[in-house]
Amino acid sequence: VSDTLRDSAARDSRDIERVKAAADIVRVVGETITLRPKGREFVGLCPFHDDHNPSLYVVPGKQIFHCFVCGAAGDVLSFVMKFHKMDFREALEYLSQRFGVALAPRRRTTLTPGTLSRSDLLAVIREAATYYQQVLAEPKGGTAAREVIRRRGISPEMTNLFLLGASPDRWDGLLSWARQQGISESALVAAGLVKPRESGNGHYDLLRNRLIFPIHDKAGQVVAFGGRRLREDEDPKYLNSPETPLFDKSSTLYALHLASRAIQRERTAIVCEGYTDVIACHQAGFTNAVGTLGTALTRGHARELRLRCERVILLFDGDEAGQRAAERAVPIFFSEPLDVRIATLSRFTDAKDPDELLKREGGDQIFRAVLEGAEDLLEYRFNRLRTRLAGAGPAGVEKVLMEEVRQLGAMGLVASSPVRRTLIEKQLAELSGLDLRTIQRLVAAGRDLPPSATPIADDHSALHRAVLTARESLLGCVLCDGALWDALEQSDRDDLEMAAYRWPVLNVVARRVVRQVALGERPMMAALLAEDPAAHEAAALLMSRVYEETGRGARLREFFTGCLRQARMDRLVAGARRMESVSDRIDQMREIRRTHGADRRVLPRPRPG
Numbered sequence: 179v180s181d182t183l184r185d186s187a188a189r190d191s192r193d194i195e196r197v198k199a200a201a202d203i204v205r206v207v208g209e210t211i212t213l214r215p216k217g218r219e220f221v222g223l224c225p226f227h228d229d230h231n232p233s234l235y236v237v238p239g240k241q242i243f244h245c246f247v248c249g250a251a252g253d254v255l256s257f258v259m260k261f262h263k264m265d266f267r268e269a270l271e272y273l274s275q276r277f278g279v280a281l282a283p284r285r286r287t288t289l290t291p292g293t294l295s296r297s298d299l300l301a302v303i304r305e306a307a308t309y310y311q312q313v314l315a316e317p318k319g320g321t322a323a324r325e326v327i328r329r330r331g332i333s334p335e336m337t338n339l340f341l342l343g344a345s346p347d348r349w350d351g352l353l354s355w356a357r358q359q360g361i362s363e364s365a366l367v368a369a370g371l372v373k374p375r376e377s378g379n380g381h382y383d384l385l386r387n388r389l390i391f392p393i394h395d396k397a398g399q400v401v402a403f404g405g406r407r408l409r410e411d412e413d414p415k416y417l418n419s420p421e422t423p424l425f426d427k428s429s430t431l432y433a434l435h436l437a438s439r440a441i442q443r444e445r446t447a448i449v450c451e452g453y454t455d456v457i458a459c460h461q462a463g464f465t466n467a468v469g470t471l472g473t474a475l476t477r478g479h480a481r482e483l484r485l486r487c488e489r490v491i492l493l494f495d496g497d498e499a500g501q502r503a504a505e506r507a508v509p510i511f512f513s514e515p516l517d518v519r520i521a522t523l524s525r526f527t528d529a530k531d532p533d534e535l536l537k538r539e540g541g542d543q544i545f546r547a548v549l550e551g552a553e554d555l556l557e558y559r560f561n562r563l564r565t566r567l568a569g570a571g572p573a574g575v576e577k578v579l580m581e582e583v584r585q586l587g588a589m590g591l592v593a594s595s596p597v598r599r600t601l602i603e604k605q606l607a608e609l610s611g612l613d614l615r616t617i618q619r620l621v622a623a624g625r626d627l628p629p630s631a632t633p634i635a636d637d638h639s640a641l642h643r644a645v646l647t648a649r650e651s652l653l654g655c656v657l658c659d660g661a662l663w664d665a666l667e668q669s670d671r672d673d674l675e676m677a678a679y680r681w682p683v684l685n686v687v688a689r690r691v692v693r694q695v696a697l698g699e700r701p702m703m704a705a706l707l708a709e710d711p712a713a714h715e716a717a718a719l720l721m722s723r724v725y726e727e728t729g730r731g732a733r734l735r736e737f738f739t740g741c742l743r744q745a746r747m748d749r750l751v752a753g754a755r756r757m758e759s760v761s762d763r764i765d766q767m768r769e770i771r772r773t774h775g776a777d778r779r780v781l782p783r784p785r786p787g
């Protein structure tokens with residue numbers, strides 16, 4: 179047995195060496211995130227933490243990558259495993275296919291229940307995709323689906339590229355085929371392809387009598403299916419596979435594996451609503467188009483896009499549903515370092531979707547105009563605000579404005595850069611006809627609204643824009659270099675631990691740092707981060723801010739000393755303020771009495787001295 183094990187280990191290690199020799203790390207990483215050369219290395223936004231300044235380094239000479247913020251590091255195989263969430267074998271097979279390296283043959287994995295690995299699930303889905311393609315090609319069984327493809331004007335090239343298929347008008351088409359292939363029903367259930375009958379007796383196909391759109395993950399592997407009905411009276415019109423260990427709807431973009439390179443090249447992604455829209459875009463040469471899978475846009479989507487480009491055009495048909503989707507997209511993208519635009523088809527054409535438009539004579543010209551006429555996300559929002567303000571009376575104006583300020587606040591306005599914030603405040607002033615100071619007071623007041631009113635209060639992507647306070651910077655310094663902790667006095671440490679931070683997650687970070695020190699260790703990212711992903715991201719972000727601020731750590735000590743001085747000063751001032759606030763309140767009450775007439779019953783007499 180040990181001989182066989184040693185043999186297979188040797189075989190594996192030869193395979194690994196050959197794959198690593200063939201798969202250039204710059205190419206592999208560069209296909210997934212945008213890399214820019216920097217000296218002898220390449221840098222890009224790290225996909226493993228919430229990165230806003232490029233902190234991922236790829237070193238071609240050593241064939242390794244390394245993130246100086248979150249510490250992610252490794253070779254080409256570990257990158258693929260981490261990025262595509264593959265296990266080792268899967269990553270090896272993936273790269274070997276991509277780079278044409280033949281691996282030593284292995285025992286075929288049997289698809290038995292209970293022991294399904296990711297590769298097993300992928301194999302089941304791959305087989306199912308083949309089956310659906312076969313059905314589409316059947317002279318009789320595929321007729322209805324081929325007719326839809328013909329009517330939609332989808333070319334044979336696109337049909338092949340997107341691996342379109344069809345499911346038969348039967349309850350057990352896939353089931354009985356799978357049985358012949360020796361694929362168990364439980365494997366099909368795990369892959370989200372069949373469902374148990376309510377009677378408890380057997381299973382049935384999830385997608386019946388539908389045109390099948392395989393859904394790929396970003397690595398280009400089929401992980402799920404979307405199905406469009408072939409009979410108009412069948413509901414729903416579109417049906418997707420359920421989420422499985424392979425398929426996470428909220429971070430999957432349709433056709434991202436095909437569009438990724440074009441998105442990087444054009445530095446722009448077009449986000450469509452439907453499968454056929456995406457296919458029509460690709461067919462017309464707009465190969466940087468992707469689609470959402472019938473869900474609203476999520477932060478997961480935004481993150482995938484941010485790694486690849488700087489501009490995102492959200493394309494909507496212009497019907498009410500599209501408008502609502504646009505509205506929901508605003509808070510998702512507001513705090514991302516992305517130039518986001520909304521393109522509304524109905525402003526340029528009577529075609530009801532991109533699919534219809536692109537099939538028309540000269541449709542691609544109009545489509546280009548739609549994209550070029552896309553409105554900046556904030557502009558879009560302000561136009562809507564303008565409409566609402568126009569219809570409101572004086573009391574209504576205040577209400578609408580406060581609501582807008584509250585929502586912008588919730589999206590991170592107060593924490594955004596001073597330039598952006600001032601621009602927005604000016605816009606609001608202009609729209610409402612109020613002066614800038616009034617608006618700024620409203621915005622400042624909006625800051626104090628309870629956190630429950632801020633749906634994305636837990637999000638700390640605002641953290642990357644905010645001007646850091648001395649205390650926040652100090653925390654970042656200590657994370658960058660644990661040795662700095664020794665330079666703090668007890669009162670400084672108490673302050674770091676007990677302070678109420680603007681982002682509650684920083685309280686978690688601070689407490690963890692202190693706990694670590696109490697255990698006799700220097701504050702270290704790695705230990706902090708293993709347990710709490712939110713704290714991890716916040717700490718990583720804080721570190722990267724300080725790192726950048728100090729010339730990649732070169733001036734860390736100077737910066738630290740300055741922050742420490744400032745933090746102590748802040749504490750003194752805050753203490754003095756607390757003393758003052760008592761006399762402030764007395765002054766306020768005097769003012770109220772002066773303007774509203776005295777009501778002595780509710781006003782305490784100021785105490786002398």
Ligand SMILES: [Zn+2]
Nearest residue numbers: 224227245248
């Ligand atoms: Zn990182």
